Amino acid sequence: MRRPLLALTLAFGLPAGAAIWQGGDLSRFFAARASSGDLLQGCTDVPEAVALATELRDRALRIERYMEALETRKAEIAAAEATLRARAGELRQQKSGLQSRRNGASQAVREDIDRLIAVYDQMKPAEAAAVLTNLPPDFAAEILMRVQPETGARIIAAVEPRQAALLTAQMGARSARND
Known part of the structure; x- marks a missing residue:
C-alpha cells in the first residue's frame, strides 16, 4: 500500500519540484500528467491511489482554470490602462486648449484696457x-x-x-x- 503511494508521490513530486525550480508552468505539467493514460497503471486496485490521482487531476484543472482567468484579467487590465491613457491624453489636450483660449481672452482684455488708458491719456x-x-x-x-x-x-x-x-x-x- 505504501509503495503505490510512494510511486505516485515520486511520479508527481519530483517532476513538479523540477518544474518549480526551473520556473515552469505547473498547470501544464499537471494537465499533461493527469491526462496520461498510464497514470494509474498497476495501481487501480488501491483506492487511495485512485483518490489521490482524482484529486490531483481536479487540482490541475482548477489551476488551469485559475491561470486562464488570470490571463483574461491581465488582458482586461491592459485594455483598461490603454483606455485610461488615451483619456488622459484627451484631457491634457483639452486643458491646453482651454489654457490657450484663456490666454487669448486675457490678452484681448489687456489690449482693450491699454486702448482705454491711451484714450484717457489723450x-x-x-x-x-x-x-x-x-x-x-x-x-x-x-x-x-x-x-x-x-x-x-x-x-x-x-x-x-x-x-x-x-x-x-x-x-x-x-x-x-x-x-
Whole structure:
C-alpha cells in the first residue's frame, strides 16, 4: 500500500519540484500528467491511489482554470490602462486648449484696457475728470493708476476734492492688495 503511494508521490513530486525550480508552468505539467493514460497503471486496485490521482487531476484543472482567468484579467487590465491613457491624453489636450483660449481672452482684455488708458491719456484733464467722477470708484482708480503719472496728476487735480480723496484712497487700497 505504501509503495503505490510512494510511486505516485515520486511520479508527481519530483517532476513538479523540477518544474518549480526551473520556473515552469505547473498547470501544464499537471494537465499533461493527469491526462496520461498510464497514470494509474498497476495501481487501480488501491483506492487511495485512485483518490489521490482524482484529486490531483481536479487540482490541475482548477489551476488551469485559475491561470486562464488570470490571463483574461491581465488582458482586461491592459485594455483598461490603454483606455485610461488615451483619456488622459484627451484631457491634457483639452486643458491646453482651454489654457490657450484663456490666454487669448486675457490678452484681448489687456489690449482693450491699454486702448482705454491711451484714450484717457489723450483727453484733456478736465474732460477725463468729468468722465471718471461718473464711473465706479474702483474702476476710476484703476484707470488713474494706469495712465501716465503726469496725466493722472492733472486729472486728479481737476476732480472735486471729495471725489479726489475717494479715488486716492481706492488707488492706495489697490496698491495694498497687490503687495
